[in-house]
Amino acid sequence: MNRKTLVLPAVVGLLAPVLAACGATDSGNSGGKAIVVGVTDTFVSGKDAPAPFDPAYTYDSGAWNILRPALQSLLQIPRGGGQPVPDAATDCRFTDTENESYRCKLRSGLEFSNGDKLTASDVKYSLDRVSRIHDSNGPAGLFDNIDTIETVSGTELVFHLKTPDATFPYKLATPAAGIVEKGTYAPNRLRKGFAVDGSGPYTLKTVVKNDRLEKAVFTKNPRYKGVLQLQNDKVEIRSFTDAAAMGKALKSGEIDMMTRTLSPSQIKELSAGSTQNINFIESPGLGIRYLGFNTDDPSVKNKAVRQAMSALVDRGQIASEVYGATAEPLYSLIPSGMAGHTNSFFDKYGNPSKTEAAKILHNAGINDKVRLTLHYTNDHYGPETAKEFALLKQQLNASGLFDVKIQGTPWATFRPAELHGDYAVYGLGWFPDFPDSDNFIAPFLGKGNFLNTPYANNAIRTKYIPDSRRAADRTAATAPFQKIQDIVADDVPVLPLWQGKQYVAARDDLTGAEWALSSSSALQIWELGRGVS
Template identity: 25%
Template sequence: MTARLGGLLALAASALFVAAPAQGEEGAPRKGGTLTMARDSEPLTLNPIGAGDNGSIFMIVQVFDTLVETADAPLPQSALATGWTVSDDAKTWTFALREGVKFSNGDPLTCDDVKFSIDRFADPKVNTSYGGFGAAIAQTECAGPSSFVVKLKAPQGAFLDYLSTFIPSIVPKALYEKMGDKAFSEKPVGSGPFMVKEWVRGQRLVLERNPYYWKNGQPYLDQIVVNYVPDENTRMLKVESDEAQIATEVPYAQIERVAALDHVDVQIENVMAWDAVWFNSRKAPFNDPQVIRALNYATPKEAMLKTLMHGAGDIANHVIARVKYWDPAVEAYPYDLAKAKEALAKSSAPQGFALSCLIVAGDQFELQQAQILQSEWAKIGVTMEIQAVDTGTIWTRWGSGDENCFTFTGAGLSSDALSDDNLAVVFFDFTGGIESFWTGWNNKDAIALVKEADGTIDEEKRKAAFHKLQRLAMAEYPAVPLFFIKARTAVSDKVKGFKTLPVKWWNLEDVWLAP
């Protein structure tokens, strides 16, 4: 066992949950009340296996628990597992399960439920979208009522990070098998702080307190009403009129106006999120790196950052978010029309080409951004048609493999774990489940680097592999990376304990309402 791993495990094994409720000017947290959120995206499913959009994920984490969880800390923290140990070869992990935990229907959470859930996570035939996350798991077993053992095929540097994602959420085995995937997706049962009271697709999701939640005294709220409000102006009016106490994704152009309201604060927080334009490399000419370079050089990111984002972000020098092993030394593409024309002249489409690109309807920033790209790319002979569609449609169409371009609001793209492995598997490992984020990018060097980083617990080796991967992705990947973005949330002064985690979701069990 290396000293580095030993230190990590010593920290993990001693990490027992201690409720640390947020304190405000009003003193101790108050129980009760209904919080209303105006949210930009809606869930497509509430089943941890099968979710892939932030609209779903951010609600799933309110309903379910995992063995370890992502918090505002550099490493995953204890959750349903109070601690864990690992063998000297880093291939056998033994988790001590928290005792007395119940699901929201009152049934006890057992080691069999944990095994069932982790086995589904490890089965690529079940976990089809994120099969790479659980691919290292060889076997699981219950060594006792409160002892769960996972045996890996080989050491995995991101094992705890993968367990902290939403996918291996613990579900009740007997109930899941009785209900089936589809029914459980509509009316799930978990051991998280809240449970589903009502879900009206296209309108709202209503959550209520789980009376059996294992964190003593939490959650504080009786109920959370999450309204789907895709129009950004309407969302801001909701929080301005106090129809909602939280509104997500404050438009850049309205940050100052909303923050100036007497009863509302705009929380701008660093998160692992970003914005980009993605291309389908199965279709010509997007399989040509020279075409992608031309589009990158023809994108005026500095001007867009200033005029559209009012400086509230950074130009991206990576195809994924700025996560643990991000290398600041990698250069972003500058705006250079001469280089753009030169790259296109060397490409398979030297005379230019036409494309259609999907964007999210109702998001003025994304529309303005797309219109700038449309205008600028026309200067090198690329004609772009903009198609604005709702979030559900955009995921369905892009995932079909039939589209040639899409961009998605920065609210929809973020890391689900603290290390790079999560996003690296999704975006760069063609064999990882969704064919490199449905771009079809099948690069053997990229796949090898993802597996090299994942297959070691040596931090320096992991960092070196991810730095190489970053440079390769910037040179070859079919995308135009745009900006690293920040969370921008309008929050009523009645709301206490609210914050955005680095993974961009929220622990709403910590939130309470002042009188």
């Protein structure tokens, strides 16, 4: 298996991803046969998750990978990253110097996949619907800065923002801004189940068993008008119960590609280059893992408890013993490679220290063991999560300062319970909506944040986040981002743990696999085709 290095175009504020790949790179097509992609994401529909694929409800990277091919947005992030480019639109731009008025003009002749006409009023309806429903699980917070949406004509609309926001184009490029039809998506209630209809490059049909998605089958939409160039006619995303089953299917040829999430042992085997007929692609990732806190819960309300945990947690041990070369310690909400990244937690707490943690607790008048339960999801991020939390428990209890228990819960129950405030401490992962440092700050700390955390810092919300959004040149937002990271390290509403890489393994007759994942971990199935090994 030959190895090569491919350098993708740099994303603003990011290090250029470097991918190690093997095999063919010529573009091709699917030749009429569906390209099958394996994932370990679990999609269920039920009482706790009634509308897993409604853009007003879902705010999860795995579900967005299902929405993205079927729902079209005004803008699209290019495959190599950078500024969003028009998709349903032909032109979008700020029309004022303050970045408060954003005007878009639609392509002519846009249609939904059923042939119905798509106009500016559909775009307004779709975004108003997300904000109107404002589901606690959903992405409405991305659009809380919209004051009004004005439809100038059937093909033109203007977004009037409450405050300047240079990141607004990125938000319009997310599946949360996917354009839906009035007759299919009700204005005030969620669309239950797994159906998705829009004007995207593919139409979607799903195979469901016992309220769990088994397959998502995407077929080329002949009515699509946009910027994407499809390299195939049909793609099937298949959900596996674990990485081992997914890996077996790849080796047997049952599937053509697998990603999200490979196990550390699979990554080690594939990176050795000994697996025949399979290409292995590694790239820098922006996905992070962290502990979140319900800062109103009595057990962690005193920030000294959260600070003591920050002084005890050994990120290096977690990365090396649980995840190996696939992860590296993270000392800020903003990951390495993003403009404005600092190591604020390391600067404040240094290396893990029982002495420092004991001092913090003693100075706060806390002399008894702190009793906590750390909650995690046992079916969303892979089996290593349980090992990670067992190690966290061991690290904290070994200090003699904590009495920690751990509890794993399925995602469909875990996420609603976290939002409801049932957990004092919980573990989550974050894959960014778009590649900008703002998306590692506002979703956690802004008003209406996706954690539904009671923590609110006035300086962050009213000064530093607004200041960062004024800068059209995103590198100029570094100063307020650094201020925010220092505040987070002191108050510890969240405790960052590690940053991961991202991986794709594909049969060697598949082309475009090097573009299958964006820098923000978005699955770009339209890039995949069949070529010559």
